[in-house]
Amino acid sequence: MISDLFSTTVIIGIISSGIRLATPYLYASLGETFSQRSGVLNLGVEGQMLMGAFAAFYVALKFGSLWGGVLAAILVGAVFGLAMAFVSNNLHAAQGISGIGFYLFGLGMSNLLFQKMIGTVETVQGFPKIYIPFLSDIPGIGEIFFSHNILVYIAFFLVPVAWFVLNKTTLGLKIRAVGENPDAADSLGVSVIRVRYFTVIFGGVMSALGGASLSIALLNVFQQNMTSGLGFIAVALVYFGGWRPWGILGGALLFSMVNSLQLWIQVLGIPIPSEIALMMPYILTILVLVVSTSKVRGPSALSKPFERGD
Template sequence: MEGINSEIIIVILATGIRLAAPFLLAALGEMFTQRSGVYNLGVEGIMMMGAFVGFFITLIGGSPLLGIAASLVVGALMGLLMAVVSVTFKAEQGISGIGLYMLGWGLSGLLFRLYVGAITTIDGLKPVAIPLLSDIPFLGPILFNQNGLVYSAFLLVPISAFILYKTTWGLNVRAVGTMPEAADTLGVSVQGIRYQCLIVGSMLAGLAGAFLTVGHANMYADNITAGRGFISIALVYFGRWSPWGIMLGALLFSMADSFQSMVQVLGINFPYELAVVLPYVITIFALAISFGRVWGPAALGKPFQRGTRG
């Protein structure tokens, strides 16, 4: 284990921050969705669609920004589909989510095969060093030499918190998720809010997918998300539906991941599986020892029908 020095630590931390971005984006989206009373298990599928479309548009359009924009659009469409099925048609949210996941996985793979055909690489987002700040010793390269999507993901944390706690819309979202009947009585459209949240949440999931292709791997291949959508859903529970908590969870998970990669690379002498599962174990462990009241949006998972209860 020679070679542990500040440079290595900078690499671990900077990588951890970069890798937190997709989790953060998708989990913040899922947070809005769940706050309004719908749980969307289809995040993984939406991410795959976002990943493919982001990649594809970048490939043919030549600009990662176009790709990112397209991933937002396709995310919104997937969210709309989920909303039609689970809000208008009041379908079981668990099944709808898994259906959306299968559709997203299949459709992204299919479109890739039809319109790209072979593994191809793209020029994705480049890191943007923020002047002055990136020169700060130690912290500079960790925090201020990332790509634009990473900054956006972290900026979304305070923005989400502000929207959720300080705006009327945020209040409505929270009301719809906990007391839909009361919200309805007060003239808030329960269905409308849920539609909006599903669409916004899915746009963020699409963006998270685009991060993987345009902001990280610079290519697309089958199953690119590899379970990251499901982990994002889990992180919403880790963060107890609060943006800051989710950020903590995403950072913890990805830091643990980047740490275990480095430990493996620097030479270990035990089954690597122990290293690979480290982030998962740490996340469970951290939640287990953390204190705080556990609650959730009371109407989570329950379709709303005016005039009926539950």
């Protein structure tokens, strides 16, 4: 019954699982924020997440090391980010088209590697929950905020870190300058290409960590195309949040809560067609893009290749 959604137990469950489900959104969106703030649009986030998810799961499955899996995801994400940076900065390829190409490559490669190296659906023992002393014992509040695995805590911790780096450091000033006016930044001695390489590689690492958080911390399994559009929602969240980490946090929680809600609707057997419940996050994505793109202004040099002397 619909009334079951308003019970204390279900509300706590929706919010708690919503916080966990926000983890991959946060990793991928924060990384994409750095990339876009420097002027590079990376639509290959989904492919990077899939490759990171597979790398982390494979290492955890074969070698029994969760942190080894995280390291593998970081390395894979860095390689993909480096490739994307080279294509966008050195080859001056259209960033939207090349990003889609990287997405398709990551989708196909992760499927191929899964079929050849694993072959069947298997599970791993993912990161366990870490209960914060005393705080996790608070009724309701403890379960919602202080009973999650380490990758969840890291994801939320990175939000203020990202805000501080972008707004209070020299590096952040360079990133914002390159994204707004690369010619002016170049005239002041800032290496536009170097900054963009850094942000795109960092974005690749963060996207891969988002994938790893799915495969070895949330679901503890790898399946073909397991992200199911999550990477594209992460890109949409950058627009929704106005290229600001705190705004992205709000957007990630909104999307994850909607996703959590549709999962609980199915668990409780509420008479709403499952197809409609599954569509809820994607319908919200469309609405967010329609509203946010008309009200916020992105970096002026976003998706524009830079060449000295232009």
